[in-house]
Amino acid sequence: MKSFDVVIVGGGIIGTSVALELAAEKLRVAVLDRQQPGEEASCAAAGMLSPAPDSPRGIPLAPLANESLNLYPEFVETVERASGQSVDYARKGAVEVFFGIEAETQRDKRVTECTRLGVKAQAVKFEEIRKKEPLVSSLARAAVCFPEEARVDPRLLIRAVIGAAQARGVQFFPDCEVTALEFRQDRCAGVRTLTSNFVSENVIVAAGSFSASIGGENNQLARLAPTRPVRGQLIALRRDGLNLTCVLRSDHVYLVPRRDGRVIAGSTLEEAGFEKRVTASGIQQILDRAIELCFELAGAEIVEMWSGLRPGTPDDLPIIGPTDIDGLLIATGHYRNGILLAPVTAKLIKECITHRRTMFDAQAFSPLRFKETAAHAG
Numbered sequence: 001m002k003s004f005d006v007v008i009v010g011g012g013i014i015g016t017s018v019a020l021e022l023a024a025e026k027l028r029v030a031v032l033d034r035q036q037p038g039e040e041a042s043c044a045a046a047g048m049l050s051p052a053p054d055s056p057r058g059i060p061l062a063p064l065a066n067e068s069l070n071l072y073p074e075f076v077e078t079v080e081r082a083s084g085q086s087v088d089y090a091r092k093g094a095v096e097v098f099f100g101i102e103a104e105t106q107r108d109k110r111v112t113e114c115t116r117l118g119v120k121a122q123a124v125k126f127e128e129i130r131k132k133e134p135l136v137s138s139l140a141r142a143a144v145c146f147p148e149e150a151r152v153d154p155r156l157l158i159r160a161v162i163g164a165a166q167a168r169g170v171q172f173f174p175d176c177e178v179t180a181l182e183f184r185q186d187r188c189a190g191v192r193t194l195t196s197n198f199v200s201e202n203v204i205v206a207a208g209s210f211s212a213s214i215g216g217e218n219n220q221l222a223r224l225a226p227t228r229p230v231r232g233q234l235i236a237l238r239r240d241g242l243n244l245t246c247v248l249r250s251d252h253v254y255l256v257p258r259r260d261g262r263v264i265a266g267s268t269l270e271e272a273g274f275e276k277r278v279t280a281s282g283i284q285q286i287l288d289r290a291i292e293l294c295f296e297l298a299g300a301e302i303v304e305m306w307s308g309l310r311p312g313t314p315d316d317l318p319i320i321g322p323t324d325i326d327g328l329l330i331a332t333g334h335y336r337n338g339i340l341l342a343p344v345t346a347k348l349i350k351e352c353i354t355h356r357r358t359m360f361d362a363q364a365f366s367p368l369r370f371k372e373t374a375a376h377a378g
């Protein structure tokens with residue numbers, strides 16, 4: 001039996017960022033992962049750091065997303081310094097493009113809504129779009145510029161966060177599948193794994209889309225962390241001389257540049273269970289839309305195709321904070337924004353553990369909100 005101050009279930013970007021933050025408080029932290037840490041959703045992401053809501057259901061997330069975007073420069077500095085690795089972070093903005101006769105109306109609506117939410121957004125005139133990003137299709141009729149948006153390479157980021165956490169003394173246990181939470185009286189007192197038990201004052205569940213399925217005779221996680229996988233496919237493209245300066249997106253597709261010249265095009269939103277297949281129709285859909293947004297990509301080489309499982313939740317919002325079980329906290333369900341939300345999630349969880357309260361009002365993301373919904377429905 002091993003003993004720690006904090007045991008974190010899941011070594012994705014959320015679990016490792018929380019571990020990094022808690023290790024700075026001199027807590028003894030263990031990260032348990034059923035495979036190598038960082039091999040699930042976190043290494044599949046595109047890496048946009050965009051607080052602009054991508055659907056009406058994402059609107060309540062904007063303040064938290066803004067807060068996290070503001071924390072990013074310091075987060076990156078800490079991670080790069082502690083790990084000695086670069087994460088390809090760049091704050092070069094994003095351009096969102098609209099097509100068709102409604103384009104200007106859609107653009108103005110988007111600017112008004114984002115501004116109301118505190119997300120800096122500027123209308124771009126038709127004749128100025130290609131000055132902002134020369135590679136935008138000439139069919140674009142209007143655009144919005146998000147000057148404060150940033151991007152990062154998630155594969156570099158997760159590796160660097162793991163390195164930084166190890167440098168701070170966090171212990172990683174790969175190939176260590178958690179099968180159940182352990183309870184002593186009414187407290188969560190640790191976890192059971194396939195090979196041994198871990199005792200801990202605090203258990204944090206950060207197992208991404210798998211969180212709800214961690215069982216045991218007392219499966220509280222299906223109610224406190226009701227996650228489900230939402231598949232997304234991505235393509236890496238490369239064409240000599242084609243260099244996007246910023247993130248480019250339309251209603252249907254996004255293009256994220258990498259430092260090495262690749263362009264990441266995505267994505268799909270699919271309810272396909274835990275199946276991580278790359279499909280012909282998914283790839284066709286992304287390519288059609290990517291080429292519509294940037295004609296020059298038609299001649300690009302396909303370097304890689306992959307898919308990942310976003311941790312979705314019933315209301316599309318993350319699940320962050322303490323539960324009604326002493327010693328059990330949740331940090332999961334970050335759906336389409338886990339890379340962006342890692343710094344603020346780590347900060348909130350640290351505050352919950354060290355001060356028993358958070359500076360930011362995170363009530364909307366409480367694990368208890370599903371219990372309340374169930375009670376009202378019943």
Ligand SMILES: Cc1cc2nc3c(=O)[nH]c(=O)nc-3n(C[C@H](O)[C@H](O)[C@H](O)COP(=O)(O)OP(=O)(O)OC[C@H]3O[C@@H](n4cnc5c(N)ncnc54)[C@H](O)[C@@H]3O)c2cc1C
Pocket residue numbers: 009010011012013014015032033034035036037038039040041042043044045046047048049176177178179206207208209210211214231232233234266267307308309310311331332333334335336337338339340341
């Ligand atoms: C195609 C795609 C594009 C995306 N683009 C973006 C983007 O541009 N910007 C952005 O901010 N976000 C993006 N995301 C979302 C982001 O990737 C996720 O929200 C984020 O990675 C979730 O991180 P996580 O640590 O919660 O989960 P994961 O990275 O899935 O990590 C969970 C970990 O838990 C482990 N685990 C599971 N069960 C157990 C168990 N029983 N015992 C021990 N360990 C266990 C897993 O092995 C895994 O390592 C994208 C996602 C996808 C799929």
